[in-house]
Amino acid sequence: MRNADCSRCRMAQEATGSDVCVTANGAHDARVLVVSKVPWSERNLKEIHTYLERAGFDISECAFTSAIKCRAWSIESNKTDLKTCKPYLEDEIRIIQPEVIIALGNEALLATTGKSGIMKHRGVTYDGPHGAKVIATISPAMVHRNPGQKGGFEADLRYIAAVLSGRDLKTEHFPEVYKIANTKADLKALCADLDDAHGVSFDIESTGFDEFAPDARVVCISFTLWGMLDDEPRTTWSLPLYHPESVWRKQWRSVLKIVGKHMSQRKRIAHNGKFDCRWLRQFGWPAIDVTFDTMLAAHCLDENRPKGLKPLAQSLLGAPPWAISTKSLLDTPLDEVLEYCALDTFHAARLYFLFRGQLLEKQNAKKARLFQRLLMPAANEFIETERHGVWVDKPKMMENWAIAQSELARIDAELRQWVPEEHPHIKRLKSGVVKSDGVNFGPSDFLRWFVFDHLKLPILARGKPADDGTPGKPSVSEAVMLALKGRHPAVDLLLERTKWYKYCTAFFSAYAEQLDDNDRIHTNFKVTGTVTGRLSSGKADADKVTSKVQIRGVNLQQVPRDKMVRGIFGAPPGFRFVEFDYSQIELRIAAFLAREHTMLSLYNSGADIHMSMAMRLTGKPKAEVSSHERKMAKAVNFGFLYGMGATKFIGTALSNYGLHVSMEDAEAARNAFFDQFPELLPWHARQRALVRKYKRVQTPFGRVRHLPDIDSKDRKVAAEAERQAINSPVQGFASDLALLSFVLGARRLRDRGLSAFPIGTVHDAVNWQIPDEELSTALPIIKHTMENLPITRLFGIRLDIPIVADCKVGTRWGGAQELTDEQVLNFDLSMLEAA
DNA sequence: ACCTAAGGCGCG
């Protein structure tokens, strides 16, 4: 069967000797044949052995081969090569007669099943050649390129091992009792079951991400139920709603409302329930929230792991993969959709029992408290916040957008006068006709040609070198352009262009797209979005829906401070936009954690650390330091605080101030910072020692940052983990204080019967929409809440630093008026300057 | 038609 003289494919022309037509390695009566794309190297073979053994395989039952038969280094194989080699592979399969073929990667999948699309087909069993079953997963090479895939890869292998053991995994991981509510009697029974249940996990399938879209529909809903004494799910129900085959299609809204009246169980569980609750409230449910969100729990227990329901169920419960076959739910047979949704709730319920158990363990007591007292309430509070969204001054937005566009056009026209008629980036058809003039003043290869080849300006920085060592492309970043400023008029224009370009593409156009009929933009806040505990904001979670529609998100945390942009967000007539932000919260917390007494006393005396740095750097007296210069000094202070070295400082000084700082001066500035605050370096050392010992650090509330990289042999990687160990407790604690302010502030305003509501958080600030007549009541409540958080009662923490929240009020976010403490406490509308 | 990485930049 091996043809040592084979020359059919292009690979064979380069390969010699034993590299030509490589045959299977391993037992020739193997039960399992592992197929990769290209022939196995010793190292790869060793690696896959380890993976397989860990997953429960018996290596003596495995053989290893490849879809491409010849080993060649410089030639990339293609589909034709796969076809050419296929007879050899099929011969091998015929002779070995494996029970199961594991196809690693898309090429192996294609060669064994004829199917393509590894992410879609992974974990599914297909009939392969000569009676063998084929199950595919991703290739180890992909895991190398993208380490985040490792967990899923290992879960797939464990699943295949379980299939091989002859167990019926689908039945093992399927609800014991599964019912579909198709008749009125069923509906009645479902409601009765819901009333009797102690706990329920629920999940919807929807037609999209946006519950406010005119065509938004709930396709179905599922529930998994259990009783008070159960420690596993008992019954799972699926209720078809808006689906072409659904008996309830015409009355889906009223049917949904009926079941919504039976949701008073003690325990309500969902995976990212914020999404489902938002939709359900939109379609008539009362304000149901979730008592235990499995995504939040997963994140709280281990912030580094993937948080999707499927990866969690597969890796932690050993569940077989489940997915929906086609893109649109409405085109998928109803039974499949219902079963898919049912499995979601079933596995969410099982994850609940698992995570609840873990959170009840003694060593997780602090995490459990954080979860119960902060994360769950915050996620539930965001349901209404996201439904409210933020108001936008639409005419103003259109006006500013038009200005940005015309500025951009003006600059582009001016820049074009330096572009010659002929240049290497003109794109021509074969006929010679110009297809495109190739001019692109964005960070493109054209711009690199324009700046460095055509204008002959010097290359000041390069991008990352390629794997083969070829140098990176010349950088056209703002810092480089700033350094070239004045060398050519085009450089100045390019610097000006960046801002307008960004405003048009990233901001105004996205805002316009997202505006609803009430001139509001609804953004998504992810409570599990970061490793430190900060929130992230932007696009909706892609996990929920199998729609392919590209939806841009609006990130409320990166709105430019420029009044031109921030000034279009605000409150509609009769309301005010209010921003409360914690003053220098991270520095205060660093002072608290480091026990840095100089810094602590500075806060009591009201000194401005950033201003002193700005004066030092610019050599100007206080009165002459601009707000921009102070902001840059802030970056320097934070840089040193979190471990920045002198070299980076030189770079910052150059790109931010255009200042050429010598190494000695840089060292001096750094030394001055740490001399001023002598307790900081010992604190850095303590954090480094902590992370080296425990591989993790935590905030006072018990939020944990795991840093396994601390054991890396790469010093750079380990040093990064050390700096993260310094930063994370500060950043995490600061964001938890803001999050608690958001939760308690919203709750207290509601308890007072006010209609004011929070719009969202921006790391150390909370924004609110408040009716004019409520300002005098609401402002003092919010300020008092933020400055006197009950963290001793809730988390057993006592802070000995003053915490200060500054207040800005306006009709718009940008340009809002700062109020003094006195004005906040004794507010009167007449205090506000005319807009 | 899709995917990923990297560069760049908005925010804190």
Place this chain on the structure above:
DNA sequence: AAAGCGCGCCTTAGGT
């Protein structure tokens, strides 16, 4: 020898 931290989004470039 060299090393601020944390995000999301857009584009380009290069790939299957």
